Amino acid sequence: MKNIQPVKGFSKLSKAAKLEWLISQYSQRPELSQAMLSGYWHTDAEVQKLHDEFIENTISNYYLPFGVAPNFLINGKLYALPMAIEESSVVAAAAKAANFWLDRGGFRTRIISTRKIGHVHFIWEGIQPLQLTEFFNNTKSKFFDNAEPLTRNMVLRGGGITDIQLRDKTALEPGYYQLEATFETCDSMGANFINSCLENFAKTLQTEIAEAQNLTPEHRQVQIVMSILSNYTPECIVRAEVSCPIEEINEGSGIGNMEFAEKFCRAIRIAEIEPYRAVTHNKGIMNGIDAVVLATGNDFRAVEACAHAYASRTGSYRSLTHAEIKDNHFVFSLEIPLSLGTVGGITNLHPMVKFAHEILGNPGAPELMQIVATAGLAQNFSAVRSLITSGIQKGHMKMHLLNILNQLEATEEEKAQIVEYFKDHVVSYSETVRVFCSIRGVAAQSK
Numbered sequence: 001m002k003n004i005q006p007v008k009g010f011s012k013l014s015k016a017a018k019l020e021w022l023i024s025q026y027s028q029r030p031e032l033s034q035a036m037l038s039g040y041w042h043t044d045a046e047v048q049k050l051h052d053e054f055i056e057n058t059i060s061n062y063y064l065p066f067g068v069a070p071n072f073l074i075n076g077k078l079y080a081l082p083m084a085i086e087e088s089s090v091v092a093a094a095a096k097a098a099n100f101w102l103d104r105g106g107f108r109t110r111i112i113s114t115r116k117i118g119h120v121h122f123i124w125e126g127i128q129p130l131q132l133t134e135f136f137n138n139t140k141s142k143f144f145d146n147a148e149p150l151t152r153n154m155v156l157r158g159g160g161i162t163d164i165q166l167r168d169k170t171a172l173e174p175g176y177y178q179l180e181a182t183f184e185t186c187d188s189m190g191a192n193f194i195n196s197c198l199e200n201f202a203k204t205l206q207t208e209i210a211e212a213q214n215l216t217p218e219h220r221q222v223q224i225v226m227s228i229l230s231n232y233t234p235e236c237i238v239r240a241e242v243s244c245p246i247e248e249i250n251e252g253s254g255i256g257n258m259e260f261a262e263k264f265c266r267a268i269r270i271a272e273i274e275p276y277r278a279v280t281h282n283k284g285i286m287n288g289i290d291a292v293v294l295a296t297g298n299d300f301r302a303v304e305a306c307a308h309a310y311a312s313r314t315g316s317y318r319s320l321t322h323a324e325i326k327d328n329h330f331v332f333s334l335e336i337p338l339s340l341g342t343v344g345g346i347t348n349l350h351p352m353v354k355f356a357h358e359i360l361g362n363p364g365a366p367e368l369m370q371i372v373a374t375a376g377l378a379q380n381f382s383a384v385r386s387l388i389t390s391g392i393q394k395g396h397m398k399m400h401l402l403n404i405l406n407q408l409e410a411t412e413e414e415k416a417q418i419v420e421y422f423k424d425h426v427v428s429y430s431e432t433v434r435v436f437c438s439i440r441g442v443a444a445q446s447k
């Protein structure tokens with residue numbers, strides 16, 4: 001084990017020097033590491049420079065597969081969904097659901113609301129709530145006026161600050177209040193816009209307190225704790241739905257139509273009442289959502305954090321999807337908060353992200369919300385359909401087979417033979433190793 005010392009001023013080093021330091025300190029195989037990292041650089045130096053500048057201390061790129069799931073009929077329009085994801089079966093499952101619903105009228109989606117939210121969190125102990133309310137009401141218009149240089153462009157695009165309210169949180173923490181502001185951010189996710197506005201409100205608050213005639217010195221003791229958007233956006237909601245007559249629900253999955261529909265609804269109900277199942281169930285939804293969110297250059301951490309908070313809004317963690325049988329129809333839906341952007345961030349910079357937007361027809365944020373929600377609903381449909389019929393492993397392991405074969409360093413010829421073999425056998429790791437070894441003529445434990 002090397003005696004590793006802390007490094008000073010790492011971010012100021014050139015890329016080559018950063019690599020050299022890292023490899024000399026941490027790599028077991030310096031030459032291989034160097035070749036591998038530089039092998040992942042883009043061949044076009046301009047594109048590589050773009051990537052280098054997305055974050056600090058870039059030393060290489062990190063590839064994920066970029067796949068497409070075609071045949072998504074959403075509100076009558078056909079899309080091919082771009083998906084960036086490492087999990088073998090996700091794109092296949094999305095594509096399967098898209099084809100299934102293509103013949104049954106496709107996905108219907110709608111935006112329920114698009115409001116974003118943010119807060120100035122502050123502590124003001126020396127004031128009575130009523131006095132603060134009066135101060136806030138007298139000051140409210142100044143928050144809008146002073147932020148006008150920041151909001152001008154957004155207002156021209158149809159957005160801006162929609163409201164600012166004073167929230168009394170003193171029951172939770174002595175002296176704790178918030179300025180709670182709501183925003184419309186049009187096609188941008190809006191994080192920078194919202195945070196800039198909030199910091200501007202905080203400044204206005206401080207100035208107005210300093211200048212208020214009727215406040216004594218002890219009344220002026222205010223601490224602005226922080227100004228930040230909330231990634232919880234329960235008022236930025238989209239709904240996606242599919243439905244079909246019961247007699248059309250169950251093509252080729254081996255059980256009767258009504259039995260399938262009822263079993264499906266029961267599986268969803270279990271995810272509505274049992275948090276252990278709900279987490280896995282929602283993870284399956286996020287398989288589809290994250291893949292499109294990532295491909296389109298959006299903030300998947302924000303989307304994830306918000307989705308799970310929303311899934312807990314009743315006080316217990318529940319399924320984000322709902323299924324029911326209504327008027328002899330199977331109806332399956334998802335309602336989810338999605339704060340997405342189609343301008344800003346890396347959306348106009350990253351070549352693959354730009355391509356993802358292009359194949360989607362360069363949608364605005366509301367259209368992208370509907371596309372992403374559809375991906376989530378489709379993914380959940382495929383997962384639950386497999387779970388209640390064949391089980392999940394059949395499809396999952398079939399897609400994972402090539403990963404196992406690559407791990408075993410199988411040749412293309414061996415891969416072709418083994419894939420052929422598994423067309424009518426159940427894939428498992430041990431069975432793959434057994435077949436691989438028998439083709440190679442080696443004992444199973446030798447690889």
Ligand code: MEV
Binds near residue numbers: 087383384
């Ligand atoms: C695997 O990535 C996702 C599933 O576990 C989702 C589910 O169980 O609904 C298959």
